[in-house]
Amino acid sequence: MRLFLKSDQRAINYSFFMLAVLLFLLxxxxxxPLEIWKGSRIIFTAPGNLITDYFKIANVGAAFMNGALMLFQALFVLKISKTKxxxxxxxxxxxxxxxxxxxKNLYNSTSIILGVYLYYRVSKIPFNWVPIALFGTALGPLVSVVSFGFSLPTITGLLLGNLVGMIAGFFMPILSQHFVKFHQGFSLYNIGFTAGMIGSFFMAIFQSFELKVTPVYLVxxxxxxxxxxxxxxxFSLIFFLGWWLNDFSLVGFSSLLKESGRGGSDYFSQFEKGVVLMNMSLLxxxxxxxxxxxGGELNGPTIGGVFTVFGFGAVGKHIKNVIPILVGVFIVGYFSAHDVSSTAAILAALFGTTLAPISGYYGPIFGVLAGGIFIMFTTNSLAQLHAGMNLYNNGFAGGFVAAVMAPILDKLVSRPKEKNLK
Structure with missing residues (x-):
């Protein structure tokens, strides 16, 4: 049984399937069922731009049902693409x-995934399109806003919304490959930066036609x-699963903590699955x-932040390079005009861990500095560029912070190893 869980793709897919079933049942x-149905209708037809808490506009059950549906959709994409x-x-x-x-919801994510797949088919360039398609659903609100936010006739709104989603998805792979050079791999949410640029482009078009999109704050x-x-x-269950798979030991965990995370270290290919699961669960x-x-609230957005940090415990993040970012965000937030317990500030802390590679590569002091700079940057007017249509706004901000800090620190801090971007 232990060997099966360590090595078999079917075991991994089965685990994701069980999580989807768990969300469905919860x-x-x-x-x-009636409340979930009514709440789901609200979720599917809401503009959904930042910050739209599905707990707030619908109900908790509908939000969990949406999570199950989104996970089933992702598993379906993996199945038909035969992606490991x-x-x-x-x-x-x-x-x-x-x-x-x-x-994100089942409606506003589908056309973006199709757009990425379309580029994959017409470009004839071999690449793994599935991660880009899944992450690219960051622009889900773009689809919803065009479909339901401009008071267009129903059919017109649906057609234009999905067309815009497919166009955004089509150009996502092209731009994401280019923008990773901008921040040199020091921001883990590269698609967030790409989505921010695409969302800003569409926002400029909307403003030219006097179509207004107003960022919201519903928590x-x-x-x-x-x-x-x-x-x-x-997370405790996953930790003990990882500990069991690792023969009830922490062997290998210290080696993982030595990784800088730059460029998105692939922990599952470098370390035993049990070690990675323990790292994810601790995060x-x-x-x-x-x-x-x-004193914050565990609502839809903050739970989203928690799950994102957890997921990236497989790619670039670990407790050693994440904690300095959290400390930096908290310190600057506490001694400035920010309310550190607000949902916006908490999201800055959680998603600010996109800069974990700066902490891992240059050291924890610079990680604290990066976190402090990040909260000042992300809580200002950056989201207005795309009016909240990019759900990964913190990834957008992280790209800019990394692009500024990396070349400066490269001159100030001597790091002879890992100079080449992974």
């Missing part, structure tokens, strides 16, 4: 699960008890603990 704990699960796929899937609680409260129980139990527990310790 939906009915919080709400009745690797570290990047793991990160993409858990990011999708996280954002299914705010902003819920009062779910800490049940959500903390859910997250802590889930999930730390992220959950951070939200609770500063």
């Amino acid at each position: 939906a009915f704990i919080w709400n009745t 699960v690797n570290s990047m796929i793991v990160a993409a899937i858990f990011t999708i699960v996280g954002f299914s609680f705010f902003g 819920s409260q009062g779910h800490n008890r049940e959500m903390s129980l859910f997250l802590i139990l889930l 999930g527990l730390i992220s959950t603990g951070y939200v609770l310790c500063i």
Whole structure:
């Protein structure tokens, strides 16, 4: 049994399937089938731009049902593409699960995935299109805003919304390959930066035709008890699963902590699966603990942040390079005008860990500095460029911060190893 879980792709796919079933069943704990149905209709037809908490506009059960549907969709894409699960796929899937609680849904993600696939088919350039397609659903609100936010006739809105989604998806692979050079791999959310640029481009078009898109801030409260129980139990179970797979030891964990994370280290190919699962679960527990310790709310967006950090525990993040970022965001947030317990500030902390490679490569002091700069940068007017249509706004901001800090630190800090981008 242990050998099966360590090596077989079927075991990994089965685990994701079981998680989807769990989310599906949990939906009915919080709400009745009728409430879930009504809430799902709201989710599918809402513009969904930042920050739209599905707990707030619909209900908890509908949000969990949306998470199950999004996970089933991702598994379907893996199935038909015959893509093997690797570290990047793991990160993409858990990011999708996280954002299914705010902003992403089955409707607004499908056309973007189709757009990426279309480019793959017509370009005749071999590349793994699936991670780009899954991460590219960051632009889901772009589809929803065009479909439902401009008061267009229903059929016109649906056709234009999906056309825009396919166009955005089509150009996603081209631009993402280019923009990774901009931040030199020091921001792990490269698609977030790419999506920010695409969203800003479309926003400029909308403004030219006097089509207004207003960023929103809809967040819920009062779910800490049940959500903390859910997250802590889930991450604890995964930790003990990893510990069991690793023969009840931490062998190999210290080696993982030596990774800088630059360019998105593929932990599953470098280390035993048990070690990676322990790293992911610890990041999930730390992220959950951070939200609770500063008096924040475990709502749709913050749970999305927790799951994203957890997922990227397979790609570039570990407790050693993440904690300095959290510290930096907290310190600057605490001594400035920001409310560190607000959902916006918590998202800056959690998603600010996109800069974990700066901490891992240049050292924790510079990680703290990166976190401090990040919260100042991301909480200002950057989201107005795309009006919240890029759900990975913090990835957008992280790309700029990394692009500024990396060349400066490269001159100030001597690091003879790992000079080439992975």
